[in-house]
Amino acid sequence: MSERAAPYYCPYCGEEDLEPYVSEEEAYGWYCRSCARAFRVKFLGIGVRS
Numbered sequence: 001m002s003e004r005a006a007p008y009y010c011p012y013c014g015e016e017d018l019e020p021y022v023s024e025e026e027a028y029g030w031y032c033r034s035c036a037r038a039f040r041v042k043f044l045g046i047g048v049r050s
Contacts, residue, residue: 005041006030012037 008032009016015034029040
């Protein structure tokens with residue numbers, strides 16, 4: 001993927017005040033300015049369950 005998918009809201013507080021977050025341990029993530037939490041969204045794939 002060349003671009004990352006952007007979440008629409010914070011999974012913890014539900015606010016939409018998000019900004020990209022980069023740390024030394026995690027390559028990509030999101031930071032919520034409302035609740036001061038950082039999180040990652042991971043794409044697992046598309047397909048049929050086995």
